[in-house]
Amino acid sequence: DIQMTQSPSSLSASVGDRVTITCRASQSISNNLHWYQHKPGKAPELLIYVASNLQSGVPSRFSGSGSGTDFTLTISSLQPEDFATYFCQQTYSTPLTFGGGTKVEIK
């Protein structure tokens, strides 16, 4: 199975901050990497697909980059509604696997 390692596992940030979350795959997955946002008690939401493509309806402050084994999710200017847990998912091979998640908290 492909292991997905996210860092950091949590971070504290202020509104307006630039936030960067990293996801590393245990082997090359090309660009088969997606990012999700999850708020407690809510359904997870797809933010970025195939590494860098913004899902319809997602604000442009979210962006993704990377290929191979190293990927990044960036929030250019953190907004109050962005405090949530973010996780990555690889779809290069089955079983599909997920990163452990990054909880973004208010500083």
Added chain:
Amino acid sequence: QVQLQESGPGLVKPSETLSLTCAVFGGSISGYYWSWIRQPAGKGLEWIGRIYASGGTSYNPSLQSRLTMSVDTSKNQVYLRLSSVTVADTAIYYCARGQLRLDSWGQGTQVAVSS
């Protein structure tokens, strides 16, 4: 916009079979893949498997021997059955639309395995 709603028993005894339903609203299940994912408390997400609306399946090898997924297009519902459950199967179970990337998810349903 499609909405997914998981439902299930909440509590299952060890060695019994867990049965969950994912009801899809606002869109047809036909023509799509439907996936199941779970998250034990304090742990990461685990992909359980997926089923195409016509019935083809792909399961996580770690669960395959105990797992059955099915669909009922007339009811617009997707089903998961996991047999011989143990406490390790205690988790929030999610259904989601998609073969690879998952573009719509339900809010999840908590399942506890306990005697």
